[in-house]
Amino acid sequence: MTxxxxxxxxxxxxxxxxxxxxxxxxxxxxxxxxxxxxxxxASLTAVWTAVPAVLLMIVWAIIEPGYLQQKIxxxxxxxxxxxxxxxxxxxxxxxxxxxxxxxxxxxxxVQSLVIAYEKAAxxxxxxxxxxVLVLCLGGIVAxxxxxxxxxxxxxxxxxxxxxxxxxxxxxxxxxxxxxVLSVLFEALRFFNAVSVFDFMFGTAWSPQTSIRSxxxxxxxxxGAVPLFLGTMLISFIAMFIAVPVGLMTAIYxxxxxxxxxxxxxxxxxxxxxxxxxxxxxxxxALTVAxxxxxxxxxxxxxxxxxxALAAGIVMGVMxxxxxxxxxxxxxxxxxxxxxxxxxxxxxxxxxxxxxxxIPAALPGIVGSVLLAASRAIGETMIxxxxxxxxxxxxxxxxxxxxTVTVQIVTLLTGDQEFDSPKTLAAFALGxxxxxxxxxxNIIALxxxxxxxxQYE
Amino acid sequence: MxxxxxxxxxxxxxxxxxxxxxxxxxxxxxxxxxxxxxxLFDITSKAVPAFSITEILLDIPMDRVALNLSNDESLGVxxxxxxxxxxxGLIKKSLRAQFPEVTKRKDKKRLYxxxxxxAEFELRRQLADNPRLxxxxxxxxxxxxxxxIDTFYKLERVTSRIKPEQIEFIESLKIQSRIRTALxxxxxxxxxxxxxEQAGIKGxxxxxxxxxxVTLMVSLPVxxxxxxxxxxxxxxxxxxxxxxxxxxxLAAVPSIVFGLLxxxxxxxxxxxxxxAPLVGGLVLSLMTLPxxxxxxxxxxxxxxxxxKEAALGLGxxxxxxxxxxxxxxxxxxxxxxxxxxxxxxxxxxxxxLMIGMVAFIVDVPGGALDSATVLPVQIxxxxxxxxxxxTALTAATILVLLAFLxxxxxxxxxxxxxxxxxx
Numbered sequence: 001m002t003x004x005x006x007x008x009x010x011x012x013x014x015x016x017x018x019x020x021x022x023x024x025x026x027x028x029x030x031x032x033x034x035x036x037x038x039x040x041x042a043s044l045t046a047v048w049t050a051v052p053a054v055l056l057m058i059v060w061a062i063i064e065p066g067y068l069q070q071k072i073x074x075x076x077x078x079x080x081x082x083x084x085x086x087x088x089x090x091x092x093x094x095x096x097x098x099x100x101x102x103x104x105x106x107x108x109x110v111q112s113l114v115i116a117y118e119k120a121a122x123x124x125x126x127x128x129x130x131x132v133l134v135l136c137l138g139g140i141v142a143x144x145x146x147x148x149x150x151x152x153x154x155x156x157x158x159x160x161x162x163x164x165x166x167x168x169x170x171x172x173x174x175x176x177x178x179x180v181l182s183v184l185f186e187a188l189r190f191f192n193a194v195s196v197f198d199f200m201f202g203t204a205w206s207p208q209t210s211i212r213s214x215x216x217x218x219x220x221x222x223g224a225v226p227l228f229l230g231t232m233l234i235s236f237i238a239m240f241i242a243v244p245v246g247l248m249t250a251i252y253x254x255x256x257x258x259x260x261x262x263x264x265x266x267x268x269x270x271x272x273x274x275x276x277x278x279x280x281x282x283x284x285a286l287t288v289a290x291x292x293x294x295x296x297x298x299x300x301x302x303x304x305x306x307x308a309l310a311a312g313i314v315m316g317v318m319x320x321x322x323x324x325x326x327x328x329x330x331x332x333x334x335x336x337x338x339x340x341x342x343x344x345x346x347x348x349x350x351x352x353x354x355x356x357x358i359p360a361a362l363p364g365i366v367g368s369v370l371l372a373a374s375r376a377i378g379e380t381m382i383x384x385x386x387x388x389x390x391x392x393x394x395x396x397x398x399x400x401x402x403t404v405t406v407q408i409v410t411l412l413t414g415d416q417e418f419d420s421p422k423t424l425a426a427f428a429l430g431x432x433x434x435x436x437x438x439x440x441n442i443i444a445l446x447x448x449x450x451x452x453x454q455y456e
Numbered sequence: 457m458x459x460x461x462x463x464x465x466x467x468x469x470x471x472x473x474x475x476x477x478x479x480x481x482x483x484x485x486x487x488x489x490x491x492x493x494x495x496l497f498d499i500t501s502k503a504v505p506a507f508s509i510t511e512i513l514l515d516i517p518m519d520r521v522a523l524n525l526s527n528d529e530s531l532g533v534x535x536x537x538x539x540x541x542x543x544x545g546l547i548k549k550s551l552r553a554q555f556p557e558v559t560k561r562k563d564k565k566r567l568y569x570x571x572x573x574x575a576e577f578e579l580r581r582q583l584a585d586n587p588r589l590x591x592x593x594x595x596x597x598x599x600x601x602x603x604x605i606d607t608f609y610k611l612e613r614v615t616s617r618i619k620p621e622q623i624e625f626i627e628s629l630k631i632q633s634r635i636r637t638a639l640x641x642x643x644x645x646x647x648x649x650x651x652x653e654q655a656g657i658k659g660x661x662x663x664x665x666x667x668x669x670v671t672l673m674v675s676l677p678v679x680x681x682x683x684x685x686x687x688x689x690x691x692x693x694x695x696x697x698x699x700x701x702x703x704x705x706l707a708a709v710p711s712i713v714f715g716l717l718x719x720x721x722x723x724x725x726x727x728x729x730x731x732a733p734l735v736g737g738l739v740l741s742l743m744t745l746p747x748x749x750x751x752x753x754x755x756x757x758x759x760x761x762x763x764k765e766a767a768l769g770l771g772x773x774x775x776x777x778x779x780x781x782x783x784x785x786x787x788x789x790x791x792x793x794x795x796x797x798x799x800x801x802x803x804x805x806x807x808x809l810m811i812g813m814v815a816f817i818v819d820v821p822g823g824a825l826d827s828a829t830v831l832p833v834q835i836x837x838x839x840x841x842x843x844x845x846x847t848a849l850t851a852a853t854i855l856v857l858l859a860f861l862x863x864x865x866x867x868x869x870x871x872x873x874x875x876x877x878x879x
Contacts, residue, residue, distance in 0.1 A: 162689060172702040278803070
């Protein structure tokens with residue numbers, strides 16, 4: 001809480017510094033003209049006031065816990081400090097517990113340590129507040145002295161702004177690194193418990209781990225092949241729907257449709273991509289899956305109520321716009337001269353499309369299909385709601401299969417210990433997912449870029 | 457045969473093929489539309505029952521003896537009295553008075569099941585709001601029916617969850633016109649509940665609001681700043697290329713991976729609270745950042761160079777030119793991108809499951825640090841519930857979500873066309 005107050009105080013002093021400095025600069029009547037506008041000088045004063053103080057607070061927050069810990073350890077009675085590391089550890093834990101819960105410990109030695117700690121913490125807080133105040137006041141004094149008019153305020157402020165802009169664009173890099181590190185780190189911990197080979201090539205997936213170590217089946221098995229196969233099966237069904245429909249849509253809209261139809265149809269189809277996936281999941285689970293099961297039963301097929309087919313079909317519809325709008329761009333980029341040439345030789349429009357335009361646009365189309373495939377592999381909600389949990393090793397679309405994303409969700413929702421192989425397995429699966437989609441994206445972008453260069 | 461004749465001989469076949477190809481194209485476009493219309497129709501038809509609710513009229517005796525209060529009227533009513541009243545007993549008593557012929561234990565139990573389990577709280581609320589009712593005439597109150605009764609009465613569908621005796625009760629109530637369907641306002645003013653007839657989306661709506669607020673406050677400034685730097689200041693070097701590759705790849709990373717990031721970094725490493733809109737908003741802002749950066753860059757790029765040169769020519773610094781002239785001009789495009797990014801974030805579910813926003817939460821979140829759930833997650837939770845009535849609630853929530861998305865996208869389109877006309 002005190003940290004919040006301290007921050008508020010710094011912000012208030014910064015504002016005060018801004019206004020005082022602004023007033024002073026406006027009334028400035030020195031020997032030479034000022035090089036910057038009043039708000040530049042005022043902002044610089046506010047920066048001088050607030051930034052060093054905030055930096056100090058951050059540094060303080062980092063080093064303070066270590067300092068206080070050391071304070072306890074140096075105050076440990078000799079007879080305890082001399083004992084084994086475990087005893088000392090236990091003792092320190094007791095002290096920390098008493099501090100955290102603000103209770104009086106029965107042991108007088110512990111209590112004396114707690115008092116020493118709290119005294120040190122209070123001193124540290126006073127010192128921190130005092131130093132922050134000194135820095136703020138120093139900033140204000142410097143900003144209100146003639147020193148301010150000796151610097152190029154606008155350049156200083158703009159340099160600072162630029163640093164801020166650079167930091168903001170660095171967020172993208174930090175996010176990527178964050179994803180890679182967090183997923184990789186936890187996945188490595190998982191591979192300490194389960195070998196990579198078993199994970200990549202094992203065919204049995206039953207991730208339940210026991211509460212007690214002597215229970216039956218306590219180890220669990222983490223062979224991810226059924227998940228990979230299930231993911232591929234559902235993605236394949238989805239692509240089987242999305243590629244022909246999406247491609248024909250793109251061809252029709254770019255080659256045949258009147259401009260008016262196109263203007264209406266294109267955004268209308270893109271609505272399909274804007275519908276949240278949880279809505280598709282609901283539709284797949286409650287409408288499409290029962291429908292497929294009923295149809296299958298009426299012609300004598302046994303269909304699981306959470307069949308791969310239902311999830312795949314709905315996912316296919318969802319990614320139609322991804323295929324169609326990207327392919328549409330690519331087809332439109334094919335030079336008009338190629339069309340004219342083919343038509344002039346007497347080919348019909350469909351022959352031109354099939355023999356000239358599609359081959360010319362093929363790299364771009366492949367790129368769009370790869371992007372759609374990566375979308376299908378990473379799609380979560382449709383499969384969580386409409387595909388099953390049972391890890392069946394099958395390629396029969398009428399049976400229930402499970403996917404990588406479904407397992408990540410099931411492993412990580414609900415309360416469990418974060419260190420068990422069960423939760424860590426989710427990160428290993430996440431790593432696989434990230435690497436696969438990343439590769440698909442890189443290949444797709446590369447293909448599309450190469451293709452664009454060809455016609456530019 | 458010369459060449460012309462050869463060509464002519466095949467012409468009919470080729471024209472037929474042309475026709476067929478065009479038909480496939482039309483069919484493809486149409487199949488997308490048909491699916492969209494069918495989806496919307498299916499969800500709307502499933503959602504309709506959720507907007508109305510069955511209510512049953514009961515007469516509750518209000519004399520002080522029946523309420524088990526002391527007979528001395530001068531004492532008035534205090535809080536202890538309100539607490540001491542056995543509301544559930546009163547409702548049961550008035551049900552028995554309504555059907556005096558019911559005597560068997562089993563039948564009585566079925567009779568009591570007509571009314572929602574939330575009825576006693578409703579009665580208590582009414583008395584607390586208006587204590588003068590106590591000691592007066594019997595009070596006539598419309599109570600919500602239980603969800604199974606509600607489903608039966610609204611849809612006239614007999615399921616195994618409804619008993620023949622209960623159907624007789626309902627028929628009798630119908631004759632006395634003591635049963636009706638009313639608008640289900642509680643759907644908008646209540647939070648989640650285990651009982652479908654009492655469940656509402658207020659908690660999820662506010663959870664979505666707080667989450668989106670955090671997302672907007674983080675991703676919009678950072679996104680604009682990154683776009684400005686990359687478009688106006690960045691030198692052509694390796695680092696800039698690397699940033700651009702990263703942004704493009706992040707746009708295609710599956711959303712669930714962002715959830716893993718949030719779990720590992722925000723919750724486990726920084727120790728932020730689980731289920732909080734703050735964490736959800738941060739994860740979603742990392743996810744929408746590429747969308748905002750890419751659209752903002754396009755908007756900044758489209759500002760005419762003459763404007764920039766004029767500003768520079770009049771002595772503005774590079775920074776002043778960007779912030780005083782380029783950014784205001786690009787703002788409509790930037791905002792359009794931001795709205796589209798927010799719409800994406802509003803519909804996103806998977807990453808929020810990872811950071812624990814799936815809990816059953818009855819309280820309405822009052823800030824970004826309270827436990828909360830959001831609209832799409834509420835849809836996911838309810839779609840899993842076994843009660844039939846939750847299906848209708850799920851579909852209704854989907855309609856609400858789609859309505860919000862439609863409004864946001866319409867806003868984006870209006871903004872774009874308005875400013876395009878201005879230019």
